[in-house]
Amino acid sequence: MRLLVESLSARRGEDLIFHDISFDLATGEALVVTGPNGSGKSTLQRVLAGLLQAESGRVSLKDGPSGFEHPRELSHYLGHRNAMKRELTVEENLCFWQRFLGNSPGGSGLDLAAAAAAVGLAGVTHLPFGYLSAGQQRRMAMAKLLVAYRPIWILDEPTAALDAGADRLFAGLVAGHRERGGIVIAATHQSLGIGQAKALQMTGFAH
Numbered sequence: 001m002r003l004l005v006e007s008l009s010a011r012r013g014e015d016l017i018f019h020d021i022s023f024d025l026a027t028g029e030a031l032v033v034t035g036p037n038g039s040g041k042s043t044l045q046r047v048l049a050g051l052l053q054a055e056s057g058r059v060s061l062k063d064g065p066s067g068f069e070h071p072r073e074l075s076h077y078l079g080h081r082n083a084m085k086r087e088l089t090v091e092e093n094l095c096f097w098q099r100f101l102g103n104s105p106g107g108s109g110l111d112l113a114a115a116a117a118a119v120g121l122a123g124v125t126h127l128p129f130g131y132l133s134a135g136q137q138r139r140m141a142m143a144k145l146l147v148a149y150r151p152i153w154i155l156d157e158p159t160a161a162l163d164a165g166a167d168r169l170f171a172g173l174v175a176g177h178r179e180r181g182g183i184v185i186a187a188t189h190q191s192l193g194i195g196q197a198k199a200l201q202m203t204g205f206a207h
């Protein structure tokens with residue numbers, strides 16, 4: 001499978017945020033997106049995840065499972081926020097996401113206990129999400145990537161609020177996903193330690 005981005009431009013309100021971005025990623029590859037605040041990293045990711053419409057250009061899949069034409073249909077999107085209900089327990093939140101997302105063709109997610117264990121949170125699945133520390137909450141958001149199989153991971157500053165151990169854990173999850181043929185696109189201000197990756201430096205436009 002290949003993810004193709006051709007001459008992509010996006011606008012936010014009146015402003016053109018980026019223009020003429022192209023790249024392609026094959027099975028097992030990763031793209032690290034860097035750039036200063038406001039340069040358009042999140043905007044690009046939201047376009048790839050199908051949450052924003054592009055101004056022009058094309059995002060498509062080639063040689064993927066039949067019937068899937070846009071990466072949004074095969075993606076996990078992890079935004080700045082964790083997308084968990086504070087009042088629900090860890091287990092209830094993960095259960096919701098597992099059922100809501102379902103598995104893409106070609107794989108299956110971990111069960112909830114295994115996913116919680118994989119992010120080092122096995123002992124707290126009975127607690128409301130709101131009781132967890134900021135770093136534990138981010139780890140939980142990573143568990144969401146594991147409970148349903150999606151070959152493409154779109155990650156916006158995935159390691160914000162994480163300690164060094166969690167950084168390593170994250171790098172291990174990404175490496176495992178790539179070894180299984182997954183594609184990863186990660187926007188970051190920090191070194192992610194995810195091994196060999198393509199790079200895209202966003203510059204933004206001066207308004």
Ligand SMILES: Nc1ncnc2c1ncn2[C@@H]1O[C@H](COP(=O)(O)OP(=O)(O)OP(=O)(O)O)[C@@H](O)[C@H]1O
Nearest residue numbers: 012013017035036037038039040041042043044202
């Ligand atoms: N909903 C919106 N409406 C209008 N403009 C927006 C909106 N969201 C973001 N922008 C603008 O789009 C530009 C790019 O923002 P974006 O969040 O994509 O940048 P970023 O590179 O991810 O920044 P950061 O490193 O701070 O997360 C900024 O100038 C921002 O003000």
